[in-house]
Structures are given as C-alpha cells and as structure tokens.
Amino acid sequence: MSELARWLAAAVVLAAVPFFLGEYHNDVYRKMLLWVALALGYNFLFGISGQVAFSHFAFYGIGAYSIVILLFQVGLPLPVAILAGVALCALLALAVAIPSTRLEGFYLALATLAFAQLFVVVLNEGGRVTGGTGGLMDYRLPEIFGVRITGPWYTTVIVAVLLGTYAILARLDRSWFGRACRAIRDNPEAAAAMGVNVARTKVIAFTVTSVLAGLAGMAYAFVDNTVNPPIFGLENAFLLLFMVIVGGSGRPAGAVIGAVLLYLLPFVLSPLIGHHHALVFGLLLVGAMLVQPRGLIGVYDALRRRAA
C-alpha cells in the first residue's frame, strides 16, 4: 500500500470510531487524541531535541485562549484567526527560545516553568479578556460555509490535527534536521563541530513544537466550548512529561503509548483511588527512572531482544 493510501486509511479509521461511540466516550476519545498530539510534539522537543521544557502545555493553552479571543472578541474570520493564533504562538515561542539558548541544561526547564506559571497568572488576572478565574465559555465553533461541525464530525477535525502533527514531526525526525536535534541532545559540542548551528536548531525545534501545541489547543477550545485557567496549570505540564518518559522518550510510538496509557489510566483507577491518580503517575515516573529509563518502549525492545 502506498504511503498516501496508508495515511488515508488511518485517517478514515480514526475518524470513523466516534460514530460508533456514545457522546461520553466520544468526548474521552477526542481528548485522548489531543493528548497524543501533544505527547508527539513534546516527545520531539524533550526526547529527540533534548530540551527539558515545561512550556509545551502552556502553548496548548495559548492556542486555545487565543482562538477564542480572536474569534469572539476581536471578531476575526476563522481562517484569519487561526493564522493569527499561529503567529502569536510562534512569536511567543521565539521570545522564550532565543534568550534561552544561552541557558544550560535544566535552567531552560526553569525558565519555561516560570513562563508556564506566568501564563496562568495572566489568565487569572486577565479580566474580561481572558475571563479571569472562570475562563471563557458560551461560545461555539462558527459555521464553516454554512455548516456547523459538531459531535463526531468535529472529532474528524481533531484527527486531522493529530495526523498533521504526526506527519510534520515524522518528516522532520527522519531528515537532517531530526538528526541535528538528536546530535545536540547527545553531544552538543560534537554536533557543533559537525556543522550544526546548535542555537538555531534548538530555537526552530522549540518554535515548531510550540506552534503545533498551539494548534492542538485551538482544536481543544471547541471540545468543551470552555477554557479556564486550571486546565492549563502545571499539573498537566508534568503529566505530559510523565507520559513521554513512561511511554519511551525519543520514540513517537513511546509518546503514543504513554499518552494513551496515562490518559486512560485514571478512568480505570478511579474506583480505587479517586482523584489521586497522580500518585500512580509519580510512582510510575520514579519507577521508570530506576528500572527502565527508556520507558515502556524500552521494556518492549528488551523483551524482543531476549526473545531473538
């Protein structure tokens, strides 16, 4: 089967699923797809490019809030609002990434942590623009050519965002750019000696993944038709990191597995430990670091090697 045919088949299958699910399960499904999209982007930033950052989820929020604000407060038409939102994410990402190239190792993590927290503070204090602590609600996706896309049809949009994210990142990963990112991750001095412009590559990786997170956020805005500050807090930023590590950082398959597993796990665990599923995540992370830092993918690889 040609590559294009495989993509279409995947798209059709993923998009068809919600038509067989009830409303509740459709909601779970869509959010899971969005988490997978986020995890893929974060896997590229953290696992492939080696940048420990906590801003990824904040860009998800920036995308979500900006599409709502641009559509319903500034009054832009949908395509323009999307482009403007993308531009905003790109500008903010550059503003964070360019100065950060001078920061070593974990200091980037802290600067992005501060950025993410600052985003939440701005949301809470943003008055009418951001809706303050209550957030924004009572809006709907505008009609596109007279058609209102809702329900399982909207999930198709999310599938498109997911596959688009996957395709972009896969192309980048398999190219000289992806190799340059990994080289920087593994040995920045040697990478520079081989001709890699370390600062520029890091900035590009950060910006691309942040914009992709922002696009996912725009799709998210119309899932619950509400956006509020607690959603975009540090909790979820940590969760994203946990997903990528537990699944297997550096491998897209790991990101998918980690996202699906850690997203669905609370549903399974809630009869046992209620809201405290984060406890299991924390334990999984510690366990992963101690036992198999390569995550579940690493476990799978090791088992396969032993069987061979």
Add this chain to the structure above:
Amino acid sequence: MQDFLELAVSASASGCVYGLVALAYLLMIRPTAIINFAVGEWAMVGAFGGFLLLTRAEWPYPVGMAAVLLAMLAVGWATERIAVRPLVERGAPLLAPILALLGMLVVFRESISLAFGPDPHPVPYPFGFGRLELGPLAGSYQSFFIIATTLVVFAGVWLFFERTVAGKAFEAVAINRRAAALMGINLARVTALSFAGGGAAAGLAGLLVSPNISAHYLMGVPLAIQGFTALVIGGVGRVEGALLGGLVLAFAEQLTVRYAPVPAGYAQGVPLVLLMLFLLVRPTGLLRAREARA
C-alpha cells in the same frame, strides 16, 4: 515611613522563608548539581508534621518543632536513598535523578492529599497572634520568630562550611567531585547528608510559614518556585546568597503589591518574572562564589 517599616518586617519574614527553601536547594545542588524540585513538597510535609504534632497531638512547641526537623532529616535522607543514590551509582545522566525527584514531588503531594484531604489544616503560632515592637520596627511575633530562627540557621550553616572539616569536605565535593573522591571523601555520605540537610531546611520553612497560610497540599509548588527564584537571584555560590535572594524576592513582591498600580493577583507573577529575568541576564546571581584562596 511607619508603613514601610512594617512592610519591611513582614517582607523580611517572607524573605527568610524563601531563603530557607533556597538554602535547601543550595545544600543539594552544590555537591551534586541536582536540582531537587521536591523541596516545595518537603516544606509541605514539614507543615503537615507541624499540624500533626502541634495541633492534633498538642505537643509543646519546641518538642514538636524538634521532632518535625528530625523527621525531615529522615525524609531528606530517605528521598536520596530511593530516588537519587541508585541512579548516581549507575552513572545515569544528571537528568535522571532530577526527573525521579519530580516524580517524588507528585508522590509526596498526592500522599499527603490522600491522607489529609484537600482542606487547609491549621498549624499553631509558637508565640500566639500578638504584635511586637522593637524600636521603630513593628510586626507580628511570628515574623520576628521566623527572622530570628532563620538567622540562627544561616549562621550555623555558614559556620559549618567555613569552620568545620566536614564543611570543607562539602566544599571540596562541590568544587570537584572526582578530586574529592580521590582524596578520600565519601561522596555517598556527603550526598546523603546534603539531602538530609535540605529536607530539614525545607521542612523548617514549611513549619514557619504554615501558621500564616495553613498546611495545604498545594502549598509546595509555589514555594518551590519562590525558593528557586531566591536561589537564582542570590547565586548558588554562597550560603548568604540564598538569604539575600530570598529577601530581594520578598521585598520585590510586597513592594509590588503595596505600591504598584497593578491588580493584587499579579504579585504571584513577581517571582516568575524575576526568575526569568535573572536566568537570562545574570544566571550566576548577585553574589559570586568566593575565589579560591591561594
């Protein structure tokens, strides 16, 4: 003026709390280069320890405080044993224990939340609610208690590093791990002690701040950020830097709230903006590490 002096006392007290958290980070970063984000949760555990022993069990304050500190030494030591030592011994990259500690952060917080529930829990004031006037300075008993306790702790830590052999060993590890090991310094013990000390410093911070804000399972992360900002401002090189950084941060926060024409909620943004600014402009902090003496 009176206004400002009162603010000064209150800000100094907050600054001392931040300084203690910064000290916790510093104690662990210097010999190991590991940034332990769980210090915020350690502070929370200290606060809850205060709740258990002082509010619920109604122990006398000095006894309860000492017990909490001892317990926090153990918590710090245990954390290192579980999440750090196995990784360091395996030669794992620096990121690994940092991430493991991030996992521990969540474990601590959720465990406390599971055990005590989401509501705030009161912790008593050792000297009650009263106010004290020392000349022109006026503030709550608690503020003065915090300042006094912190000064004692910092003086003790400073003396430890400057005047004791053990402290010098610490410094040696901070400067060059391999050389220190070759000189016979037990790296594992230094690391274990540094984490124990970090646990105690963070726990003390939590205990001191909790009468004002109550013990609450979410109090960890904001303190962790404020403490880290204080560390970055003051500089990792010197113990005094942690306290200086804490004071600078606290004054910046309170002056912003009091005098700046922005809504009060933005005060939370002050440590964040300062952190980003310092990381970008002056990541080594205000105080430089002392030059090696010939």
Add this chain to the structure above:
Amino acid sequence: MRSAGALLEVRGLAKRFGGLAAVSDLDLDVHEGEILGLIGPNGAGKTTTFNLVAGVYPASAGVIRFAGEPLLGLPPHAIAARGVMRTFQHNRPFAGMSVTDNVLVGAHTRFRSGLWSVLAGRARARDEEARQRRRAAELVEFVGLGESAAADVATLSFGQGRLLEIARALAGEPRLMLFDEPAAGLTPAETARLATIIRGIAERGIAVLLIEHDMRFLLPLAHRVAVLNFGLKIADGKPDEIRTHPQVIQAYLGDPGALADAAH
C-alpha cells in the same frame, strides 16, 4: 618551506591563558593532499593550536586563513561549513543514534534542501537523503566499519569508535581534516589500519593536520612535521630531518620513551 598556495595558512598565532603563553608566534602551512604532523612534548601547545584552528576558543593574536578566507572568530559550526572537519581525541559519538546516522550528522553541512522542502516531502529532499545515505554507507565501508553499519553506537569498541569519528568527519566532504591524537588508545593493528586510512584521505587531495604523540606512528606517515615546545615552533621539515634535529632531540630529552620510538 613552501608557502605559496597553502590551503591552511597560520601566521603569528598566539594564545594566552591568564599569564601563560600556550602558543606564541606560530606559523604553519598545510597544502592539499599533504599530511602535516604537529608534535611536541606534553604542554607544548599542540592541543591549543588544534583548538584554535577548530574554533573552540578565540586566539589572542595572529591570523588563520583557509582557502584565503579568515577562520579565526568563526564559531565551530561555521568552520565545519567551510570544509574543515575534526575528530575528537576522546571519542564523542552521538550515543542515541545508529552508526550510519552518526555519519550522516557529519554530512550536515552538505545538505542543501531546506526545512520547507523536507516538510513538503519534495522529491529533491528525499533524493538528497537517499544519496547521502549511500555516501555514508561508502564511508563506513572505507574506514572498515562495514559490518557494524546498523549497530547501536554503544556496542562499538574503542577502536571502532575512533573509526566512526573519522567516517563522520569525512562525511562533511572536508578539504582539511584535523586529527587530534587519533592513535591514542589503539592497538597496534588498529594503528596500522589508521595510518592506511589517513594516507588514503590525503591521497584524495584532502589536507591533513595531525596532532600526535606517538612518533612511531607519525614519522612514517607525515609528509612534513612541525615541532612545538613551550608554545614555540622549534623545527619544521621532513620527518627524516626532524628525527635527527638537535633541538627536537633536546626538547624530548625529558621524554626518552618518545625519542626511542622515533629512532626505530
């Protein structure tokens, strides 16, 4: 001393670290297809010179011209883009990638397709990727790592890691190769193989600057040798001249082992 038309021209190069002059007033030339060996006792300034050419740190004084263009002040990645590639004395592979991918990173500056071509999946980008992969496979064969092409870098022996360093640097299509003590840590068999490889590289017209301690390896291999001592060049000429040069012998009197090697 030929100086006309040298690919790499170093004039009056100096580097001071605090009060210590690591390199002073150094002149060097390396021509295409020529192997210039740079030797000297420990602390002579060989590594400093190497690092100055490779752009690791700035020079205190002097000029370095590569194909007529100044090289000093350029960051390492720009120097690589100009066609100057280097190996590292302590192997620095990219541990998370396969052998072939490591070599492909070396070819980074040779990729012409931009990010947009890559994202759009243009045929040009795909063809270039395929072409570079083939080249990388050839280079892996050339250095003798053929069987390990798909292997995880972690499984390579020290000697194999050294070969990877070389293949990776060659992937950058360099006109000048900088070798930093390439024979260090290699077995005699690996050392012989290394000499063959370096000779092969020079035969392809690539200029080679070779820092080395092991005189038994260097003197038969190099076309010309420059000798440093305390940051100053004390001799420059053919290997046979250097072998019997009185000042060189005196400099190495503190290193009789090296001298004994050279006598063979």
